[in-house]
Amino acid sequence: MITKSQVMDAVAEVGLSAYTAEIEAQILPSIRISYPEIAAEASGLGQSRIGGLPDLPADIKWPTASGYDQSHIDRVDPLLFLAQINLADIAEYDPDSLLPHSGLLLFFAANWVNVISEYRLSDGLWKVIYVEDITTLKPASAPELPEGLLEDEDYSQKAPKGHMFRPSAIEFSVEMTIPQAFEHPTVQLLRSADEGDEAFWNLKELLYPGREDDIPSNHPPIHRMLGHSQLDQVCFLRWDLILLLQLGSEIRIPKPSDATNIYWEFGGTGCFFIRPDDLRARNFSEAELIYETD
Numbered sequence: 562m563i564t565k566s567q568v569m570d571a572v573a574e575v576g577l578s579a580y581t582a583e584i585e586a587q588i589l590p591s592i593r594i595s596y597p598e599i600a601a602e603a604s605g606l607g608q609s610r611i612g613g614l615p616d617l618p619a620d621i622k623w624p625t626a627s628g629y630d631q632s633h634i635d636r637v638d639p640l641l642f643l644a645q646i647n648l649a650d651i652a653e654y655d656p657d658s659l660l661p662h663s664g665l666l667l668f669f670a671a672n673w674v675n676v677i678s679e680y681r682l683s684d685g686l687w688k689v690i691y692v693e694d695i696t697t698l699k700p701a702s703a704p705e706l707p708e709g710l711l712e713d714e715d716y717s718q719k720a721p722k723g724h725m726f727r728p729s730a731i732e733f734s735v736e737m738t739i740p741q742a743f744e745h746p747t748v749q750l751l752r753s754a755d756e757g758d759e760a761f762w763n764l765k766e767l768l769y770p771g772r773e774d775d776i777p778s779n780h781p782p783i784h785r786m787l788g789h790s791q792l793d794q795v796c797f798l799r800w801d802l803i804l805l806l807q808l809g810s811e812i813r814i815p816k817p818s819d820a821t822n823i824y825w826e827f828g829g830t831g832c833f834f835i836r837p838d839d840l841r842a843r844n845f846s847e848a849e850l851i852y853e854t855d
Contacts, residue, residue, distance in 0.1 A: 562593050562736040563768055575763040580751055584739060587747045591788025591804070592654045593736035596781065600819035601730035607665055607695045611644040611784070611808070612821035613728025615667050617690075618697035623704045624688035626671045639704035640669035640688060641724065643808060643823065643831075644731075647695070651786065654735050659787060659803060661843065665692040668806055668833060670850055672825055673719040687850040689805065689833060691843060719826060729821040731784075738788035741765060742795055781820065782809030783830075790832045792853045802834040805848055827854040 565588055572584050594611075603610040617623070627637040645667045652662035660666075670687040692698065706724055710716055721727075740748055752758040769791065770780055783791055785807045810828040811820060825831050831852045839847040 562734045563738075565737050568737050568739060568768065571764055571767040575760045575767065576756065577751060577760050577764065580754070583747055583750060587740050587745075587789075588737050589739075589788045591736050591738045592651050592786040593734050594731050594784035594786065595734065596817075596820045597730055597732050603728040603730040604700075606700060607647050607698050609645065609647045609650045609731050609733075611729050611731055611823060612726030613642070614703060614725065615642045615645055615669075615701045616665065616698040617667070617701045618692060618694075619699060620697075621690060621692070623701060624669045624690070626674075626686050629671070629674055629686060636707050636709065638671065638707060638710055639724065640671050640686070641673070641720065641726070642701075643668040643670055643672075643726070644806065646786070646806070651733055654733050655787065659840065660805075661691070661693075663693070663695075665695050665698065666690070666805070666845070667692070668808075670831065672831060672852070673716045687833070687848075689835075689845040689848040691845040693843075719824075721822060721824075727820075727822045729819070736785065736788070738785070739764075739768070740789045741791060741793045743793055744795075745800065781813065782811050782823070784808050790834075791830050792832055792851060794853055795851055799836075801837055802849075803837060803840055805833040805835050805840075805845075807832045825852060825854070829854040 568588055569581065569585065572578065572581060577584065603613055606616055624640045625637045626640055645665055648661050648664050648666060651660065655662070667690040674686055703725060742748060748761065751761045769783060785804070787804055790804050790807050791809065807830060808823055809830050810824045811822050812828045816822055829852060831850060833848050833850050835845065835848045
């Protein structure tokens with residue numbers, strides 16, 4: 562995992578030492594999410610995992626989306642379950658207590674829907690659920706799919722078989738991050754300097770290697786909580802949004818059998834953000850999903 566000293570070493574290596582202070586001031590710790598080196602069971606009640614089936618209290622129904630497709634205005638489609646995070650697992654990696662340190666956070670989205678406006682998915686196509694009392698959890702059953710959904714071209718091409726991503730156990734560690742959005746003031750400063758644009762891209766490649774010449778490489782997707790997201794094309798309306806969860810796409814070839822097969826269109830990245838006031842109030846219903854293709 563990337564440390565602060567590694568970030569600063571990379572800054573020097575790519576020739577951005579003149580901006581050491583500006584970059585160092587923007588370094589934020591994140592909770593990096595990775596897969597165990599030895600495959601582990603991923604179906605325990607309340608266990609942190611990506612993919613599989615969620616655990617929900619009996620009084621919370623599987624979230625759905627409707628009205629997003631004019632051809633099927635009355636159809637109600639279950640969202641895809643993406644991940645659940647047992648917040649007790651991340652407490653030691655969140656020393657500033659930005660997140661709750663108990664309960665379960667669950668993430669859902671209709672990531673097969675090609676409805677993007679300013680890189681933001683239409684409202685209602687995602688859901689973040691916070692379960693404070695995990696003693697109320699029960700394993701959820703797979704949802705019944707409405708007639709016609711499986712035949713939709715977008716769904717059949719982009720959604721996983723069985724409406725479920727392969728389950729994978731996950732583990733956590735601390736990793737330092739730098740801003741990457743082109744509109745971020747520090748990134749604009751770096752890219753406007755002589756040879757700064759090339760140096761910035763070299764810095765990104767050193768810290769977060771992923772693709773070479775647009776060919777998928779053998780690097781795992783980058784999943785994280787907190788810190789800076791990997792999104793670079795998005796123009797944020799405000800820079801104090803908190804990254805609840807980033808999920809990258811599994812683009813390794815061949816795909817490993819012990820990792821989830823989560824995938825966004827064109828190998829993109831999906832990020833759930835929340836405003837600081839909403840996070841403090843535990844108002845996770847106000848979380849926003851921002852999606853970007855690679």
